[in-house]
Amino acid sequence: DQQVKQNSPSLSVQEGRISILNCDYTNSMFDYFLWYKKYPAEGPTFLISISSIKDKNEDGRFTVFLNKSAKHLSLHIVPSQPGDSAVYFCAASEGGANNLFFGTGTRLTVIP
Amino acid sequence: DGGITQSPKYLFRKEGQNVTLSCEQNLNHDAMYWYRQDPGQGLRLIYYSQIVNDFQKGDIAEGYSVSREKKESFPLTVTSAQKNPTAFYLCASSRTSQVLSGNTIYFGEGSWLTVV
Numbered sequence A: 001d002q003q004v005k006q007n008s009p010s011l012s013v014q015e016g017r018i019s020i021l022n023c024d025y026t027n028s029m030f031d032y033f034l035w036y037k038k039y040p041a042e043g044p045t046f047l048i049s050i051s052s053i054k055d056k057n058e059d060g061r062f063t064v065f066l067n068k069s070a071k072h073l074s075l076h077i078v079p080s081q082p083g084d085s086a087v088y089f090c091a092a093s094e095g096g097a098n099n100l101f102f103g104t105g106t107r108l109t110v111i112p
Numbered sequence B: 001d002g003g004i005t006q007s008p009k010y011l012f013r014k015e016g017q018n019v020t021l022s023c024e025q026n027l028n029h030d031a032m033y034w035y036r037q038d039p040g041q042g043l044r045l046i047y048y049s050q051i052v053n054d055f056q057k058g059d060i061a062e063g064y065s066v067s068r069e070k071k072e073s074f075p076l077t078v079t080s081a082q083k084n085p086t087a088f089y090l091c092a093s094s095r096t097s098q099v100l101s102g103n104t105i106y107f108g109e110g111s112w113l114t115v116v
Helices: none
Strands: A011-015 A019-025 A030-038 A045-051 A058-060 A063-066 A070-077 A086-094 A107-109 B006-007 B010-013 B020-026 B031-037 B044-051 B052-058 B063-064 B077-080 B089-096 B110-116
Touching: A011 A019, A019 A030, A019 A086, A019 A107, A030 A063, A045 A058, A045 A063, A045 A070, A070 A086, B006 B089, B010 B020, B020 B031, B020 B089, B020 B110, B044 B063, B077 B089
Parallel strands: A011 A107, B010 B110
Antiparallel strands: A019 A070, A030 A045, A030 A086, A058 A063, A063 A070, A086 A107, B006 B020, B020 B077, B031 B044, B031 B089, B044 B052, B063 B077, B089 B110
């Protein structure tokens, strides 16, 4: 049973606009969340993370928002650039455990 | 350059054969992991190792085996008992076994295994 879900398999956004990628989870014990970016035939690279004690974390053009009551997190990319085109995975961890639970990914396409 | 090296990048296996995927890291990380990705699915954990000579089963360990004789190396053997081995395999490592701020999991570039 998928504990981390990304319900949008793909998203297209115009260059310069905001990209919003969503992620939902079912396990209320998850307390650390991460976003990874993946290009074809490469391993995922870490993008940004957030602890459950926060509701927002920002790093340059990337901001992650966490809504614990809704068990929902989102990644905002502003402004979007063509180089951001990739598959984005959200992942969650419980109590700092080794086992990261990944979503199925959202393919973002930024149109020049 | 520091990083995680997986080899081979592409591998074909006949049914009934065992194959071993190599994973080497020079990041001096204690923890190492193997994940599997299937089309339309998230990454799933096969095995992980928190320290040399120790490893634990992940969610989908059946049909796989690992060893951790050296800190830098965590090879994965896909045995003939694995019913659906065709997938993209990712090796990863982290400084310690705790997934916390400042201790992110870093991934290799992956290995494609195809059973023919």
